[in-house]
Amino acid sequence: DQQVKQNSPSLSVQEGRISILNCDYTNSMFDYFLWYKKYPAEGPTFLISISSIKDKNEDGRFTVFLNKSAKHLSLHIVPSQPGDSAVYFCAASAGNQFYFGTGTSLTVIP
């Protein structure tokens, strides 16, 4: 059973607009959440994270929002750039284990 779900396999956005990637989870014991970005033929690279005691974390163009009551996580990218085109994975941890979503492929159209 998938404890971390990304229900949108793909997303297309115009350059300069906002990209919103969503993630849902089922395990209320998750205490740390992360977003990774992955280009083809490379490993995932860390983007941004948030602790379960916070509801928002911002780093430049990237903001992660956490809604614990809804068990929902989102990543906002503003403004979107063509170089942001990649697969984005959300991930969550409980204890020493780590769970990834299935990924959302973002295409930013110039």
Added chain:
Amino acid sequence: EAQVTQNPRYLITVTGKKLTVTCSQNMNHEYMSWYRQDPGLGLRQIYYSMNVEVTDKGDVPEGYKVSRKEKRNFPLILESPSPNQTSLYFCASSLYGVNQPQHFGDGTRLSIL
């Protein structure tokens, strides 16, 4: 340069022939982990290690072994590979554990015929 290095990057082999995928990190990280990526399933954790000689099962450990004899190395061993282990494998490391960003290798694509 800080990095996680996996070898080989690609391997095609046959059912039952033992293989080892090596993973090495140069960042003095305590935590290391192996994942497999399959279409529609994302990345799933196979095994992880909190420190030398300390390893534990992740979500999908069946058919795999690991060892952590030195801090920098964390090999993944398939004693008797089967076709359902055909996948893209990633090794990752972080300073102390999962509540920290992990650095990933570039992946190893295994095909078991």
